[in-house]
Amino acid sequence: MISKTNSYLKILNVSFIIFAIFILTSLKINASSQELHSVSDSLNLSNEAAIQGHHGQPSNDGPIDITKIAFEHILDSHSWHLWGEGHDAVSLPLPVILKGKTGIIFFMSSEFHHDTHGKVVVEKNGERFINFEEKIYYAEAIPNENGQFIAITKNNAEISVNNNAPLDFSITKNITQMFLSVILLVMLFTSIAKAYKTTGVSSAPKGKQSFFEPLIIFVRDDIAKGNIGHGSDKFVPYLLTVFFMILVNNVFGLIPIGANLTGNIAFTLVLSVATLIITNINGNKNYWSHIFLPHAPKAIWPILIPIEIVGILTKPFALMIRLFANITAGHIIVISLVGLIFVFKTIYIAPVSVAFALFIDVLECLVAFLQAYIFTMLTALFIGSAVAGHSEESGHVENEKISAKH
């Protein structure tokens, strides 16, 4: 039954990505057909922004780059943008923490005045910083012709920034949401734990307890015990934490002003590295002998052993990409569908857009649960294959199971 779900999922993933690419390319053609020869969208947009800034009111003319807007929603940012554009934007300032040449530098993101084009320079401890596309760089001494304190080399459509960058440990939008989700999770589950203490174990669960207990038991019995088998209890806390962390942030990401934390590759990277470490720390003799002493003729060992070693990394790598790509693709589709209204500049496309966006949103609610489940289940599966019993049969079965899931 799991492999069946997985194949459906694969189809879903692939169709998601194809759909997203299709929409993005079509929008792109539409949006920038007039400026095919322009140097870059980013620079163009900054010009417009500069003009708009002078006039006060943003003009409704000119093409809208939905791709850029979509990526602004998907990517991390130094302030929590709520609504509005340009100087009228309302956003929550977040702390910027930089490891500069002179040490740790701290200031609020509001000091950039909503600028993401490298035009506003913030000077601290004798170091000058700019925000260019939500990345912090050291500012150039003099601005370029667009008023940007940045040195850019253009190579066809490719832009590379020559400025040096400080190490950025800012509490960004994603990190803020992560903190919020941690506070929520800790408060929620400690209160549930307290409920068990006060009502005792003999009475039936109530309220929050009755909602989360089946999920906890599902993770414990179906995910942990089902994939790890004997000795799964040790890994249940980790699996539960991963499951609820991903689930909560997936759901937060669906809220329009929420941050796209689970669709950020840094977040999924940390989680999959955690899985990698736990899997290999708990790998038993059987697991390692499978990698370094494969049951195959010695002649093909030089081929097999490197493949097995790479296999250690590809499993968590697939975890990282799977979660990141699924969540990001879903968000891109929703934003693109809504963006259609602004690209075509007609209200008549709105019903179609809203209907499709609603459909995708509902699907995303399912995906939020599904991806949390998939990540946890595969983590359990990898751990299970590392701690599998010493019998030759079970090892093979586990491996077959893994290849079936992929």
Add this chain to the structure above:
Amino acid sequence: MNLFILSSLIEPAVGLIFWTTITFILLLVLLGKFAWKPILNAIKTREKSIEDALASAESALRDMRELRTNNEKILAEARNERDAIIKEAREAKDAIVNEAKSKAQKESDRIISSAREQIVNEKNAAITELKNQVAILSLEIAEKILRSELSSNDKQKALVNDLMKDVKLN
């Protein structure tokens, strides 16, 4: 679409990795200690208590079933015993009745036979009595006749002769 933005999509940011690692480890420790441990323990305890309750119910059921079979056995035994007692009693009754009957028969036989004996005796006595009476009467008659007959010598002689001719001793 410029590759610059795209690159930031697939380039993990150092700051985010740093904070995520710290936060995730913190979350793991906090939840592990204050949430998962008590919750999982409580769930395990409850499951165990449910299991125990089920097992005890099962054993109670088994006990009851045993009790019932025991009861039935006892009941059957009692019934058998009752039947045996009744049968015995009936036999005893029959025996008593038969004995009484035979005794009564014997008694009646004895009474009848004794009555018969008595009757015979009485009859014999009566016959004897009658004989005696007849003898007495006969003597008296004879005396009277003798007196009348023997009033003259002739007559006496004729009578004696006559009598002697008629009367025969039985």
